[in-house]
Amino acid sequence: MIIKQLSIFVENTKGRLADIADILAKENIDIRALCVADTKDFGILRLIVNDPEKAAIILRENHCTVALTEVLTIKIEDKPGGLAKPIRILSDHGINVEYMYAFVSKEFDSAFVILRVENNEAAIKILLDAGVTLVSSKEIYDM
Amino acid sequence: MGKYFNQAVECMPREQLRELQTKRLIDTVHRVYQNVPYYRNLMEQKGVTPDDIKSLEDLRKLPFLTKDDLRDAYPYGLLAAPLSDCVRIQSTSGTTGRRVVAFYTQHDIDLWDECCARAIVAAGGTKDDVVHVCYGYGLFTGGPGLNGGSHKVGCLTLPMSSGNTDRQIQFMIDLHSTILCCTPSYAAYLAESIYERGLRDQIHLKAGIFGAEAWTQEMRRDIEEKLGIKAYDIYGLTEISGPGVSFECEEQTGMHINEDHFIAEIIDPVTGEVLPDGEKGELVFTSISKEAFPLLRYRTRDICVLSHEKCSCGRTHVKMSKPMGRSDDMLIVKGVNVFPSQIETVLLNKGYAANYQILVDRVNHSDTIEVQVEMMPEAFSGTVADITNREKELVDAMRAMLGIYVRVKLVEPKTIARSEGKAVRVIDKRKLID
Structure with a gap:
């Protein structure tokens, strides 16, 4: 249920994102989802890819600063209220969401939400008990 | 050879050292007054004659020389020996836009080499060592100085010069370099490269002699850990000779100044007044044994402290702290x-x-x-x-x-x-x- 996300420190300099995308492209790393958290001077690029371990090694070889962060992915219905329910459940149980981002798949007719929470084990239990669908790492990587 | 290169001089009783310094100072002042019109003029402006200099205390009567004087007198204006007696020049890197050329007779080269030899022996060097010199060679004094010192000790000398890190590391491994001489920033770079490539077990270094730029104790520890060596500081400047004006012994509580050749003073950089022992100020050197380019009261712009405290190594020469900064790059x-x-x-x-x-x-x-x-x-x-x-x-x-x-x-x-x-x-x- 736990998915490895790449968190990459990116200086706000010209062409830096393009450089990183090139490094991944050259090694056939397929990107599933991404988001950038940015400040004035730097950003953190968060990526879900098909092979996070390999991607981390390649990026480090290219002197990138990379961390592998454990996140959860839930599959929700792509319609109004789809997101509200699982987030409310977490909130009711006192689980804070540090950040999240989402992507929509026409193929699965669903939306996928990537969640970073403080306590993965507790969140998994609460979500499963409430009947929310969690996506396995294999499903995401092979998508 | 033991722990000193020249025990009689390096451990000379203070009183005897003062006598030697006094005699050499008086000789040098007379010679400079006679042969260097530029400095004679400065002395005359201050109303000082060579006869006023009878003791070490009289040194403070003499005018200072600064880098500006060296530029004004470029190239021959401070030469104290006939050009035909000179065998070498060295020059500063000119990073401040003011190139300085220093001249050397064979006697001057020999005493400079000996100063570096003392530094190598103080860092544990013997004739069985392999000294890897990756200071730059050429006009910069780093390479030639340590090279000459290494020859004097009888070490196998690798005149690597700077750059080409792959080749540096290859020679280090293949020829069993035991003492590394370079700038601390290059030592840190080499240490990082060796560490990253996992080659630490294949190098045979035991000591490093690093100088020519500022470095901290923390940087020293970092280099020592990554290379598995003991790192020694060395100090010098082209105007006074080059590296080896002072050097660290195993106690590492300051650098012994080769006082048989160079007299050190600490002055207030603003008033020019001589400060008592232990006070922080600008370091001033007077060369008392050089023939070609004997500078009197040369202001180094380096801020440091002198200590006459007895050193456990047995050397009697005064110790200077690592420069705490330069009054001009502060x-x-x-x-x-x-x-x-x-x-x-x-x-x-x-x-x-x-x-x-x-x-x-x-x-x-x-x-x-x-x-x-x-x-x-x-x-x-x-x-x-x-x-x-x-x-x-x-x-x-x-x-x-x-x-x-x-x-x-x-x-x-x-x-x-x-x-x-x-x-x-x-x-x-x-x-x-x-």
């Missing part, structure tokens, strides 16, 4: 004196490598100072808060050290230019002269 930011070495200390204390750059600017008539330092990739946890917290931690530590706000910016690893010579640490964009 930054004044928002009216506060800032030495780059202070910033380096903070960074190393907080676990960063010495890969940083200081940018000073003036925005709306107010000074700004920013330190860019490379991230430690292992420590990155992946959140924005992690980075901002680290930056804040450094800002607080800088404020504690310097008393001013220093903007800190973490940058990606390997993005600050590595230097194989002297590191350019400071970029001052202010235009302070209109």
Whole structure:
């Protein structure tokens, strides 16, 4: 249920994102989802890819600063209220969401939400008990 | 050979050393007065004649020489021996735009080589050692100085010069280099390269002699750990001869100045007054045994402290502290004196490598100072808060050290230019002269 996300420190300099995308492209790393958290001077690029371990090694070889962060992915219905329910459940149980981002798949007719929470084990239990669908790492990587 | 290269001189009783210095000083002053019109003129302006110099205390009656004098007298104006007796020149790197040329007779080269030989033996060197010199050769004094010293000790000498890190490491492994001589920033670079390539077990280094630029105790420990060596400091300047004007012994509580050749004073950089032992001020040297280029009371611009305390190594020569900064590269930011070495200390204390750059600017008539330092990739946890917290931690530590706000910016690893010579640490964009 736990998915490895790449968190990459990116200086706000010209062409830096393009450089990183090139490094991944050259090694056939397929990107599933991404988001950038940015400040004035730097950003953190968060990526879900098909092979996070390999991607981390390649990026480090290219002197990138990379961390592998454990996140959860839930599959929700792509319609109004789809997101509200699982987030409310977490909130009711006192689980804070540090950040999240989402992507929509026409193929699965669903939306996928990537969640970073403080306590993965507790969140998994609460979500499963409430009947929310969690996506396995294999499903995401092979998508 | 033991622990001294020249025990009789290095451990000479103070009283005897004073006699030697007095005699050599008087001789040199007479010779300079006679042969160097430029300095004679300075003495006359001050109303001093050679006959006024009878003891070491009289030294303070003599006028100072500065880098400006060396530029004004370029190239031959301070030469005290016939040019036909000279066998070599060396020159400073000219980073401040003022090239200085120093002349040497064979006697001057020999005494310089001996000064470096004393430094090598003090670092544990014997004729069985392999001395790997990757200071630059040529006009820069680093390479020729340590090269000559190594020959005098009888070590196998590898005149590598600087650059080509792959070749440096290959020779180090294949020829079993035991003593490394280079700038501390290049030593740190080599240490990092060797460490990264997992070659530490294949090198045979036991000691390093590093000088020609500022470095901190933390940087010393970092180099020592990565290379498995003991790192010794060495000090010198082209104007006075080159490396080996002073050097560290195993006690490492300062650098012994080769006082049989060079007399040191500490002065107040503003008033020029001589300060008592133990006070911090500008270091001034007087050469008392050189033939071609014997500078009297040359102001080094290096800020340091002298100590006459007895040293456990047995050497009797005075010790100088590591320069705490240069009075001319000292930054004044928002009216506060800032030495780059202070910033380096903070960074190393907080676990960063010495890969940083200081940018000073003036925005709306107010000074700004920013330190860019490379991230430690292992420590990155992946959140924005992690980075901002680290930056804040450094800002607080800088404020504690310097008393001013220093903007800190973490940058990606390997993005600050590595230097194989002297590191350019400071970029001052202010235009302070209109």
